[in-house]
Amino acid sequence: MYENPAPRGPTQHRVAIIGSGFSGLGMAIRLKQSGEHDFVVFEKEGGVGGTWRVNHYPGCACDVQSHLYSYSFEPNPRWSRMFAPQPEIKAYLEHCARKYGVLPHLRFNTEIRSARWDEDAALWRITDADGIEHTAKVLISGMGGLSTPAYPDVPGIEHFKGKTFHSQQWDHDFDLTSKRVAVIGTGASAIQFVPQIQPKVARLDLYQRTPPWIVPKPDRAITAAEKTVFENLPFVQTALRAAIYGMLESRALAFSVEPRIMKLAQKMAEAHIRRQVEDPVLRAKLTPDYTMGCKRVLISDDYYPALTQPNVEVITSGIREVRAHSLIDTDGVEREVDAIIFGTGFKATDPVPRGVVYGRDGRDLVDAWPQGPEAYKGAAVAGFPNLFFIMGPNTGLGHNSMVYMIESQIAYVADALKIMDRRRLRSVEVHPAAQKAYNASLQERLQKAIWSVGGCKSWYVHPVSGRNVTLWPGFTWQFRRATRRFDPLAYTLKPAGKPRSLGNARPSTARQPA
Template identity: 90%
Template sequence: MGMYENPAPRGPTRHRVAIIGSGFSGLGMAIRLKQSGMNDFVVFEKEGGVGGTWRVNHYPGCACDVQSHLYSYSFEPNPRWSRMFAPQPEIKAYLEHCAQKYGVLPHLRFDTEIRSARWSEDEGLWHITDADGVEHTANVLVSGMGGLSTPAYPNVPGIERFKGRTFHSQQWDHDYDLKGKRVAVIGTGASAIQFVPQIQKSVAHLDLYQRTPPWVVPKPDRAITDAEKTLFEKLPFVQTAMRGAIYGMLESRALAFSVEPRIMKLAQKMAEAYIRRQVKDPALRAKLTPDYTMGCKRVLIADDYYPAVSQPNVELVTTGIREVRAHGVVDADGVEREVDSIIFGTGFKATDPVPRGVVYGRDGRDLVDAWPQGPEAYKGAAISGFPNLFFIVGPNTGLGHNSMVYMIESQVAYVTDALKTMDRRRLRSVEVQPAAQQRFNESLHARLRKAIWTVGGCMSWYVHPDSGRNVTLWPGFTWQFRLSTRRFDPLAYTLKPAGRPRSLGNARPGAARQAATT
């Protein structure tokens, strides 16, 4: 059987736990369940293999901006990383390796996109419908979809009239040869600063449309030597020590982001000096220099972005876009620039991760209606009115300073302990109490009001456009989050008992079976 062949027929399934997504979140959840002896679960993945964002994002130059020794599972270090910051193909291969090594492949159902999930109070089940109209059921639903999975497109008048090629960075068209083409890139975020230097070398001309410049700092990247790889293999504690050192160094940055934002002014001085060193043209440098405090928007790392933008075949356009015509883009001043292709480097819908009409909780309530001020949850995982539903990388669990894998492992531990508690106490359902969720979010947003993302003078994708609330980031140290999620806290939940006990660990992997509902 090939690695990515579905092991089970494509009919309805019944499991105790259903996981959506097989990136770091969904795969980490599946591995933890397996390690805990819980085998009655299924993982739905809309793509043809594991990897999540590291499978679907494959644009030129795609790489991680957290050091590879830390951007990996703590239980599965990789001594063979090629660089300090791993490129996308290596991270994808790492996740494929983990899926195979930890025996979760039989639980995976690829090419299965989930369209809706509806809670049945009478049955104590989630009814999950895929894109083929097949209905699956599970007692517990875990979302590992991630916050950066739905591409965001700007509202550009006339884009439908464009006769050339258009695509988003997440759906990079590798069959379209950019060599010698006139290309417009819209957006200057984390993806664009990676692919712009790669395509600049071959295109005839590149118009780079920038709405707000990012703060960019040097990328301390280098190749990892063969001697270092051998050392990590022979003496694993050396790599563990390096991982700990990187974690401590990155964690210290939380002081400037959320504890005392005034510290960020010192780092900003270094970033300003970096722009001066790399961009000699004063007019271009002025356009590339942000007018907000560093850290308010995502801080980006690159050594080749400023040199690429400074090349004669690149024009930085900051006046905005009025419309797109059949063969060109018209800026706000009425200047039309002819282009063959438009590439959207406009990121993702992080503040609206779940569209309307997808998740329905108790009494048929749409999840979107439970979020009038934007997404919120208890510890980023549980939502009142939606029993037995858990999010990994849920609201306010994102980071501006450290590795998301650390947060993912923290939430995975919390959800696993919740499942163990349900099994041990013979519970039919758990649902976070509204008061507990409210207290948690009031405390969280009180801290966010003092953080750099609020006081830094910018409008970022971290902030929900309607409420102005930061619904994306965790306002503090990651170790604080880990302490708060180390154990499931049943006192914050409404617990409903089941009628008949059933163990999570007594099921055969991949088998269709009735979930514990009575």
């Protein structure tokens, strides 16, 4: 736990960043490196780390190789495994915060409740949970899409007398030993913690709505000799990082370019189930009926073996009702339990709640997204001047490292700030026509991707509009190319002290997702 280096009370800064995960911390480091010191980072938790701080359930680890799931400017030669566990990733981000001198800019235990654009003053008025108002010329959201836990609508859950918690809020003080536990959900978190708790509990009832496709996890310990090589010959680690990137990037062909290729990759997942699950009835329950890739592809070597143990039952009939000490499925079978653990993921398609961000004329950001979140290059939204997103809409990935996408957006926002300085701009705001054309092209490409044609219903898709508002439909190098430089022609630029706009009067409406 850090001491909060910043004093309590109102602050005035040029730039305010919300969140200190990979996005917010990376943006802060970039500002510091560019010579910008007038910024603050608001963090609702007691330290840096974002999702890698608040998610600490048993078995929590990354599903992207460690050497790629890190900042390009700060390689870590001391990773213990090919896929880093949560404590190491959290420690890595804490190290970066210290090394690059951003700790004095952080305000921990400061939750932001609202942010309002003040047109007359050309700044954002930001109110924290204590009612203290802060101001900033530019507001950058590094909150991420996987920060708000999602809970299913389970009838009667309020009557349950046992223990309940979400995987993100794991209660380590509650001893699961010899308890009867119900796990609801079979997503990325559940397949990591289920094998960890299965040997401890008396019984584990796993309520599965839709099974995930799971492939083997090529994980292993990194040897002491390898760590020595990485420390003394850093170009070796750089080469390994590049090789991992190239290998993962090739998978975009099956996800976005030619989804039929995924049928071939699916053979590996089918063989994985056959090897690890001998019981044909259980195997049938665990085999998805959609094409691999339509939902998030997961990696694990111990999930299937855990489900074959005698104290585990996989239940696919759904939950009809929760009572004081039991769950009743839709077949009418009642099972007594001592605890319910939700492994139901996050609200990725609704990342910003209503009543938090207000743009020009007091318009709520949620009202600007009637068909679900959208932005220009995942970074800017029309009607919300001087507001930028890192890991914004349609920047998520199904095939490669999100840190690569984060660094691409950081470069784009940093260049925007540089241009605002150079031209002495009061505000920048993406033109609605540019945002509309960009997203029309994105959605056109997404309609041909595996997430649309794979035959599933996933959390990538907004429940009302049916639009995929989460993922990037292509190669990550295409996104890197599109965000390498800030493109002022797509924006309305207002100079300080003048009411008229600079830039082109008719912003470009070219369809340019990449």
